[in-house]
Amino acid sequence: MNSELIVFLVLSLVAVGAGVGMIFSRNAVYSALFLVLNFITVAVFYLLLGAPFIAMSQITVYAGAIMVLFLFVIMLLGAESLAPSGELPWQKPLAYILAGILVVESLYLVFLQARPDMVVTAPGVAVNSMESLREMAMTLFNQFLLPFEVTSILLLVAMVGAIVLTKREKAGQK
Amino acid sequence: MVPVDYYIILSAILFSIGALGVLIRRNPLIIFMSIELMLNAANLAFVAFSRMYDSFAGQIFVFFVIAVAAAEVAVGLALIVEIFKTKKNINIDEMNSLKG
Numbered sequence: 001m002n003s004e005l006i007v008f009l010v011l012s013l014v015a016v017g018a019g020v021g022m023i024f025s026r027n028a029v030y031s032a033l034f035l036v037l038n039f040i041t042v043a044v045f046y047l048l049l050g051a052p053f054i055a056m057s058q059i060t061v062y063a064g065a066i067m068v069l070f071l072f073v074i075m076l077l078g079a080e081s082l083a084p085s086g087e088l089p090w091q092k093p094l095a096y097i098l099a100g101i102l103v104v105e106s107l108y109l110v111f112l113q114a115r116p117d118m119v120v121t122a123p124g125v126a127v128n129s130m131e132s133l134r135e136m137a138m139t140l141f142n143q144f145l146l147p148f149e150v151t152s153i154l155l156l157v158a159m160v161g162a163i164v165l166t167k168r169e170k171a172g173q174k
Numbered sequence: 175m176v177p178v179d180y181y182i183i184l185s186a187i188l189f190s191i192g193a194l195g196v197l198i199r200r201n202p203l204i205i206f207m208s209i210e211l212m213l214n215a216a217n218l219a220f221v222a223f224s225r226m227y228d229s230f231a232g233q234i235f236v237f238f239v240i241a242v243a244a245a246e247v248a249v250g251l252a253l254i255v256e257i258f259k260t261k262k263n264i265n266i267d268e269m270n271s272l273k274g
Contacts, residue, residue: 008176012184019188019211023195028203035207038188042214045181049225051233054217054240061240066210066247073251074203077258088267095197099190106186110179118178120225139230140237151241158245165252 004122008048015041026081028074032067039063050123053133181222188215200266202254206247213243 018038025031039062046055074080123132140148188211195208217236224232258264 002175005176008180012180015184016187016191019191019195022207022211023191023199023204028201031204031207035210038211039214042218045184045218046221048176049181049221051221051224051236054221054233054236057237057240058217061244062210062214066244069247069251070203070207073255077203077255077264079201079203079258079264092198095194098197099194102193103187103190106190107183110182110186114179116177116179118226119175120178120181120222121175136230136233140234143231144234147238151238154245155241158248162248162252165249165256 004048008045011041011044015045028080029071032070032074035070036063036067039067048122049120050132053136178222178226182219185215185219185222188212188218202264202266202269205266206250206254210243210247213239 015038018034018041022031022034022038025034039058043055043058043063046052046058192208192210192212192215195211196205199205199208217239220232220236220239224230224236254264257269261268
């Protein structure tokens with residue numbers, strides 16, 4: 001039992017616990033905060049996997065921007081807790097069964113192709129420095145330049161879409 | 175020294191939690207958060223494989239997934255706000271018509 005494995009196990013418990021807490025919280029604000037906790041633990045996993053840039057993007061984009069947007073909308077709509085509707089009572093047990101099947105199925109697939117010999121070690125400080133970031137940027141701007149540009153168009157379209165959707169049309173004015 | 179399989183198992187479990195959240199919750203905001211959780215689980219598997227094969231392609235896919243998730247959240251939340259303005263209610267069971 002080495003220290004890295006201990007860190008992994010503790011953090012995975014936190015991540016799974018935060019995920020379960022997110023879907024079972026009565027209050028949507030608590031759900032959002034549990035999700036932030038989950039995002040931060042996943043960011044630490046990225047650091048353990050030697051992806052510091054992805055870890056920082058995870059924290060700034062997911063835990064920062066996206067969750068602030070979520071909290072803003074939750075509070076704007078006052079949708080902290082909705083009264084449970086009595087419709088479709090058979091839906092919940094069925095959902096648990098289906099999710100259980102999904103877990104068993106995916107774990108079975110992982111165990112079927114288990115590669116216990118493949119281990120990853122957390123990189124030292126030297127690997128976490130600018131060198132890996134430089135290599136990643138070289139890959140991004142050479143091999144994946146077109147997808148990168150398409151992403152910028154996608155973000156522009158999303159921005160225009162959000163503005164058009166929420167723009168209030170004045171009565172009698174098209 | 176953590177086996178890559180552990181990361182994949184964790185990713186599978188997080189994905190299943192997200193799928194369960196989509197199925198059992200009736201609040202569209204929480205359904206959205208569950209979708210984010212599923213995207214995140216997929217990202218974790220991507221980064222684990224990227225490390226396993228010593229290639230940066232996995233990390234760059236994650237970068238694109240994060241950008242797509244940001245765009246999706248912006249448009250999705252705008253839709254939810256707009257539906258709330260029209261129906262005064264965002265319970266997902268009552269969104270059963272395409273009329274405004």
